[in-house]
Amino acid sequence: MQNMADYLAKLQNCVLPQRTRLDVVAGGFVFELHQDQNLPPNRSNLRGIACDTTEVWVRNVANGDRPAVRATLDHLIELLSFATESRVGCYFEEYPSGSGLYQARSTIGTIQVWRPPFDDNAAVKRFVEQCYPQYVALRPSRQLHVAIDYIHHSIFQGLAEEVKIALACVTFECLRDNWARADGYPHINGYFREKGSTGANPQRVGIERHLGEMFVQAGIAAPAAQADAKRIIGIRNEVLHTGLFQGVNNHEHFEFLETTVRTYLLRLLGYTGQYFAYVGGSSAPLTL
Secondary structure (H helix, E strand, O other), X not given: OOOEEEXXXXXXXXXXXXXXXXXXXXXXXXXXXEEOOOOXXXXXXXXXXXXXXXXXXXXXXXXXXXXXXXXXXXXXXXXXXHHHOEOOEEEEEEOOOOOOOEEEOOOOOOEXXXXXOOOOHHHHHHHHHHHHHHXXXXXXHHOHHHHHHHHHHHOXXXXXXXXXXXXXXXXXXXXXXXXXXXXXXXXXXXXXXXXXXXXXXOOEOOHHHXXXXXXXXXXXOHHHHXXXXXXXXXXXXXXXXXXXXXXXXXXHHXXXXXXXXXXXXXXXXXXXXXXXXOOOOOOOOEEO
């Protein structure tokens, strides 16, 4: 019989909606998230900084299960980064806890929480537990962790609105590229081509069509998917070619892009429940 002991990890930038303990089940393990009770009640007061926020405990872990616990925690951290609008990182782990056998590492990233998708711990728990299996299944081919990191950078405090919009558009470029490759579209001589294409220069398939197909596949109704894709490409082209210097409604463009990518990822990962759009002053949640 293997020896059992508690596993301890410490996180930065994991600013949950409430300071109460949160238990989530992922990868067959129960992760206890204990928030630092000295954090300010208003999460926005932490915006733009990096700080220690959370202890994570997994009880009675067999020595042979430690690698699986850490791998699961890494995926959990990525989902928590999406849920908290921050770049969550693990800077310390110890097993067995209290043994002095620990590993410490540097982390990068900051808290950027401003308009998070969830406003209570129960919703965060539901999101993680519902979406973890699908996230792990799709992550390698769809590079979802990269898209989540782009989202984090696109909402950085202090960036010009045009730069935020450009980064949000890059997020869609990332999602589209990996979706198209996984869906069987060949990439030949620098362009995506019709499925089954061969040769040096077969017919191209553009990003607007791909985004529309990608949205429909995730469960967004066809008219809305097509309209969203068209608007995304319009914004993308404007920011690339003009810098949006004349775009007096840049904040509306940005809110649309962030809400669309948030909704898409939640649908893709199979989330059902309430969440908040990225729109200033919106207090009414949306429901999937």
